[in-house]
Amino acid sequence: MVKEKKKKILVVDDEPDNTSIFSIGLKDGGFEVDAFTDPLLALSKFKSGNKEYDLLILDIKMPDINGFELFEKIQEIDDKVKACFLTAFGEGYTEEFGRRFPSSLNVSFIRKPIRVDDLVKKVNEIMVNSL
């Protein structure tokens, strides 16, 4: 039996506790995870890689560049990559999102706080839908 290659996820959240929790949780869920608290470092990692990520999990509110801006820059390198935004805000972000990505289909949202199992479930759903 051929062992299925693990799906690879890039997690970017400026809160070290969150990156640590999401990494452990997603690795437990069977994914390979790279996690960054600095969005600019994450971007340079993405640039140096070979479009290896199946999914980006991005916090929205971050210093230097926010999650939307980071996704825009990553899309310039890989326009197929899927993103899932983590948000602790209420409703305000959807307007900005609609403006930035008017026809984006490969994007979803997760509201913080989220239980670890729910996060893994949601990520599995995204991966299945993208097959």
Place this chain on the structure above:
Amino acid sequence: MKIGQVKHIDGIRTNFVVTDTEYTSSAIMQQVHAHPEIVYSNVKSIVEQQQYLFENLWNKAIPADHKISEIEEGVELEKTHVIQDPRSILKLFIDMIKSAQQEVFLILPTVNAFLREHRIGIIQLLIQSANERSVNVRILTPTNDITDNILKNTMLSSQKEKRKRQGFDFNFDLRSINISSEEIAVSTVTIVVVDKKESLVFEKTDDTKEDFIEAVGSATYSNSKPTVMSYISIFKSLWKQVDLYEQLKVHDKMQKEFINIASHEMKTPTQAIVGYADLMQRHPEKREHMIQGMSRNAVRLQRLTNDILDVTRIDSNTLNLHKEQFNLDNLIADAIQDHAGHIEKENLDIKLLYNFKKNVNDSLPIYGDRDRITQVIYNLLDNAIKFTKEKGEVISVSAERKKNGSKQEEEVIISIKDTGEGINPEIQPRLFSKFATRSFSGTGLGLYISKSIVEAHGGRMWAENNPEGKGATFTLTLPLRSKEGQIQSSVIKRMTGNQSG
């Protein structure tokens, strides 16, 4: 002979008598002498027509004694009359605006009304009056993008003209009534009041018409004081209402923003607590690390809750200060000792120095809220330690008594200077506003609260990066009070406007 009532009316060109059954009139008037030729009729329809005519004139006339006293006193009495002819209304409207010396109040019922008045040149005339004759012009009107543009352009060209000629003094103010018409009764009439002396109120019969003459119905002109004053009071209450409504909208927006950010900030540590709790069972080997994470985030959540409560109290003017007499020197010394203990416990390589430049037996007597001032000093020391991470760095606290230049009152100046990373230039302009932080453990509310507390004690607070290049200095002043004061409560005033450091 008994006379029933005599009334005065201007402009009658002929004499006539009408009874129940007959009508008589001199055909031509010559001075006061009646001409021998007369018109007579007892035809019912002619008599009735003349009766109708008399009734109309009678209703329009004013009591004779009013006219007599007007002539005797040489003043024109106040009048109120109805004008039906749209052209006369238009002429009167323009004449009134042109004659204005001090002020014009104008209420427009619809955007279309504004556009019509603009077409006939009223808006330009009003801006001119404000510009050239310093007439105080106040307009209440519904607005939209088109009216905003018109106004902007008209005002711009007028202001340019004005600048060319003399100093800049503009008395034109327009407020937008974009409240639904049910909330404001004035939605069908235009009201104009000039110089608190005369008013003109006209109805619109068809708001869809672009032309003033076609759109306007009848008008009521008055220079009667009670009538004019009533319109002024309607205008002023609407003006105030619009003002309050605008303030309410701003306040509402700020409150929504605050709730949005506060909830965001609270979700962040909550996510960490929830996450660690979920993982702890699966990863007993990381239990210690995860408990630490939970505890750290629980403390952060608690601090945030307290800070949000303080901010809510400050913003709603309900943060009470429980003032008492105490010595600030002791308070600072205690705070420093506490933080020195913390530095030692955490094994941080930071030097904490305190220097009170005092003369013999000098002290720092303060009449204030001891707990709140402690909160301020702790906030500043915590910040200094948090942003001073490299080895061998120094935090030096100094206190100095000084005369406050303008008032000759004594104050204490406390400076907390560190050699840490300094204030981020992005944060600097809003350092003392709410939720300004780049720190993970901070709430972004501490400095806002501290500055509010200091200002409520009559002091000042500011911050700057050190000129020598490393670290920052936070400085606060508090007035010194040596007299024993009565213990009393006062309320922190809400901070407004410029709170930036």
